[in-house]
Amino acid sequence: MAKPKQILDKSQLNLTLKRLMFEIVENVEDFDNFAIIGLQPRGVLFSRMLKSMLENEGKIKNLVYGELDITFYRDDYRRNESSLVPSKLDIDFDIEGRNILLVDDVLYTGRTIRAALDAIADFGRPKKVELMALIDRRYNRELPIEADYVGQTVDTRGTGLRVQVDLEGDTPKVTMVESKK
Amino acid sequence: MSALSTDHLLGIKDITKEDIETIFSTADNFKDVLNRPIKKVPSLRDITIVNLFFENSTRTRISFELAEKRLSADVINFSSSSSSVNKGETLIDTVNNILAMKVDMVVMRHPAPGAAKFLSQHIDSQIINAGDGTHEHPTQALLDAFTIREKLGTVKGKKVAIVGDILHSRVALSNIFCLQKLGAEVMVCGPQTLIPRHIRSLGVEVSHNLDEALAWCDVANMLRIQLERQEISYFPSLTDYQLQYGLTIPRLNKLKKEITIMHPGPINRGVEISSDIADSEHALILDQVENGVATRMAVLFLLANKK
Structure with a gap:
């Protein structure tokens, strides 16, 4: 089995975040008709970092921001041993006709994003939905879903490793660690 | 969780x-x-x-x-x-x-x-x-306690008076269990005939005087008089019940504090609760x-x- 290894340390994470921030500033034409939606529970730590960087370094004013919980839309409900715990949902703007950027920390099977797209549809009909993932675990997809913005791509096939994103505290980092069995 | x-x-x-x-x-x-x-x-x-x-x-x-x-x-x-x-x-x-x-x-x-x-x-x-x-x-007790938590921030430490027909009330029993588990104090209030004899063994206070219960409580949960379950007469008349246990504006005005009013419905207007209170902002009936x-x-x- 492969050894745990670091993918991004604090400074690399900061650089990646900055690059993603500039990609958004470059691509988004109208920030008034744009919104970032972070996915609960783990994607929101990343989306909040992105939000503050866009506001502070990207100088974007009145950035529309929300957080979405997809617990009630998951497709493994009642098929999973562990119980599902819903998180706070915070979307206080109109999604109708807006360009939405979904933000999650790790893109893996794509099922979370499938659920998020269903959840968003229940708030209205966005003009466009794009996806940003800090880490893209390629070759593990179970649904035809790809990210538009990717921080780092990793391949965990055959390693028995999973990706652990740790954004809290003074030394945020992304590492590959042994899968919980 | x-x-x-x-x-x-x-x-x-x-x-x-x-x-x-x-x-x-x-x-x-x-x-x-x-x-x-x-x-x-x-x-x-x-x-x-x-x-x-x-x-x-x-x-x-x-x-x-x-x-x-x-x-x-x-x-x-x-x-x-x-x-x-x-x-x-x-x-x-x-x-x-x-x-x-x-x-x-x-x-x-x-x-x-x-x-x-x-x-x-x-x-x-x-x-x-x-x-x-x-x-x-049980679900009525859960929604009652949820409504108290929403209105007062917490259930713990609150004083809740359950008033009316305790004897026939499944709402009262479930409420007592639920409120006590969440750390509230409970008092039941009603005519002697409508209070079960051993209710004190559940650890609740008992009062037969509505004014006393209102002065004690933060929340008054007014139960419906279950006309369909009064197979024998538990009190002389509805008018008599209304006079002794009906919640009215003059009764509330005598209190030196604001209390929250709840009712599991359906309301007998003018019996256990007067219309003006049921429709007032103190009543959480529709929130429930x-x-x-x-x-x-x-x-x-x-x-x-x-x-």
Whole structure:
């Protein structure tokens, strides 16, 4: 089995975040008709970092921001041993006709994003939905879903490793660690 | 926070404080859902639920049905008046026939105390008690406590007076268990004839004077006088009851504080509560109804996950 290894340390994470921030500033034409939606529970730590960087370094004013919980839309409900715990949902703007950027920390099977797209549809009909993932675990997809913005791509096939994103505290980092069995 | 400790919801007596808190925090999420343009989630779309009502009900049945539909479950409604129960079929036979059609959960109201528990021991399905005779009405107690928590911030340490027909009230018993588990103090108030003799053994205060109870409490839960259960006269007349135990504006004005008024409905206006109070901002009656749907969604969602 492969050894745990670091993918991004604090400074690399900061650089990646900055690059993603500039990609958004470059691509988004109208920030008034744009919104970032972070996915609960783990994607929101990343989306909040992105939000503050866009506001502070990207100088974007009145950035529309929300957080979405997809617990009630998951497709493994009642098929999973562990119980599902819903998180706070915070979307206080109109999604109708807006360009939405979904933000999650790790893109893996794509099922979370499938659920998020269903959840968003229940708030209205966005003009466009794009996806940003800090880490893209390629070759593990179970649904035809790809990210538009990717921080780092990793391949965990055959390693028995999973990706652990740790954004809290003074030394945020992304590492590959042994899968919980 | 974790899964519920029980596979059925038969009574508040059988569940833990942690269960109640899990239900509340899940209900918070569902309340958000209910305030959206599309008030529906797909969580229970592979589940079929039967609502078995052997006793009349408007609020509870509609509330359960709405909660089930908001969770995308398939719903069958059954009421005893239009069924084969009138042809002499037993409860177990009736329910087993319904379950043979692949039904996953049963929500039942029945006039016999213990009917829900009896059913849970004899059939292979999840049971939610929607009121069994004079025994328990767990979802009503949950929505009452949820409403207190929403209005006053917490249930712990609050003083709640339950006023009226305690003897026949399943709402009172479930409320006592629920409030005590959450750390509230409970007083029951009503005429001697409508207070069960050994109620003090549950650790509640007893008063036969409404003004005394109101002065003591933060929340007054005014119960309905159950005209259909007064097979003998427990008090001289409705007018007499109204004079002694009816909540009126002059009574509230005598208090030196504001209290919160609740009522599980249906209201007998002018008997246990006057119209002007029922329609005032102090009364949370319609908040209770609104919270009923979110609370029942939480119960159904959490129980469905146990299967």
